[in-house]
Amino acid sequence: FPSTIKTVCDLSSEQKEIDRTTMSNSITDGIHSAVKSEEDEETFQMDVPMDNAMNFLPSKQRFQWGSLKAAAVVTISMVVASLVTAKVVSNMNAKQAQKDLNSRTRTRRPHGLTLAADMDVYPDYEGELVPRGRVSVRFEEDDTEFLVRYQLDGVEADCESCGVHIHEGLSCKEHNLVLGHLYNTSIFGDDDASDPWAMSDSPSVFRSTDEGVASDAFVMSNGIGHEATMGRALVLHASDGTRIGCGLLHNPWTMNVMKAEIGPYPDGGSNPVVGLGNVLLSPSGTVQAVALDDGVLMFHAMLEGLEPNCVKCGVHIHEGVESCDDADVIGDHWFETLETVDRIDPWATEKSTYSTDESGKADHRFYVYNGYDYEDNLDHVIVVHGQDGTRIGCGVLKLTEFFM
Helix, strand or coil: CHHHHHHHHCCCHHHHCCCHHHHHHHHHHHHHHHCCCCCCCCCCCCCCCHHHHHHHCCHHHCCCCHHHHHHHHHHHHHHHHHHHHHHHHHHHHHHHHHHHHHHHHHHCCCHHHEEEEECEECCCCCCCCCCEEEEEEEECCCCCCEEEEEEEECCCCCCCCEEEEEECCCCCCCHHHHCCECCCHHHHCCCHHHCCCCCCCCCCEECCCCCCEEEEEEEECCCCCHHHHCCCEEEEECCCCCEEEEEECECCCCCCEEEEEEEECCCCCCCCCEEECCEEECCEEEEEEEECCCCCEEEEEEEECCCCCCCCEEEEEEEEECCCCCHHHCCCECCCCCCCCCCCCHHHCCCCEECCCCCCCEEEEEEECCCCCHHHHCCEEEEEECCCCCEEEEEECEECCCCC
16 A cells, blocks of 8 residues: 555656546446445445446546556545445434334323322311322323322321322312212212222322321222313312312313303394494404413413404403303402402403404403412403403303413
């Protein structure tokens, strides 16, 4: 190899003026023709012996100097070796990355099979305990059993077998709405002795420390799948069976979300068009609200058929519940009043408002704190106002799965 370099260096200046660009392009063409198959991602083969590599060059480009021919062969060998090494390493990395992705995909559980309940004090409970925390329920893909994970505080101290049960009810507002244990009677039977939540060896209990903190998990099966469990009440018990805590099971990624479908405000007639001065309106669209961890309500009003060019027109939660059919029961603004503090009406501020364009459409977000949590705002009436305060639209806040 040193003698080759010396020979090349001794070439005349005229010989050194060879068109290096043409030479490089020709060598590249030779390398591409030497690859046996581009589909083979790991092995490169030359169609002819390496010592004949220069024959790939066009005849007019062949050099008569043996030493320069040898140098070109060495150059081709080094380029091919470099390309092969880079290609193989790249393929190995790509295959390993795909294996890692496949592994993660196989072990990742869809969010849709997880439910969670944020715990609060059970309705009408008058004891000293104040349960807080979250209980999550993760279903297996075949829906036959689920893992219950609890992280609680404020529960009974040193409890060895305090119940954690899913109930039939869809509300924690009142005791009579929570109902009894949720389980499939066609599998377990319909008598109390067959209740999987009440069996003496049932795993559905939490164990707490001397400070009233509980954190563990258990596996349970009640013959009810993920979809039928959505929205049900999860109840915490004291050691004597007293119900001390309650929370509703929802998708943890879209919890505490409400939506009202807006229509015309009731006026006693059947006309779906509302009059506002000389303008006839037909309000429609949705108002969504999500209760955040600190109790603040985040709203998104997506409306049309409203008063054109309305600036800071009101969107408020009112006292009425369940229906917009009767204007007489919709009531005034819904917010918590305090005995010790004269609270200002949060709906009377410019915060809880929307603005429309010239076509009467609105797409607006805002935040309000009215002192009530998700449960206390659910099923209440949302009222949409015009520029002068006239009630022009109405809808009822219902549970929904998504916040937009």
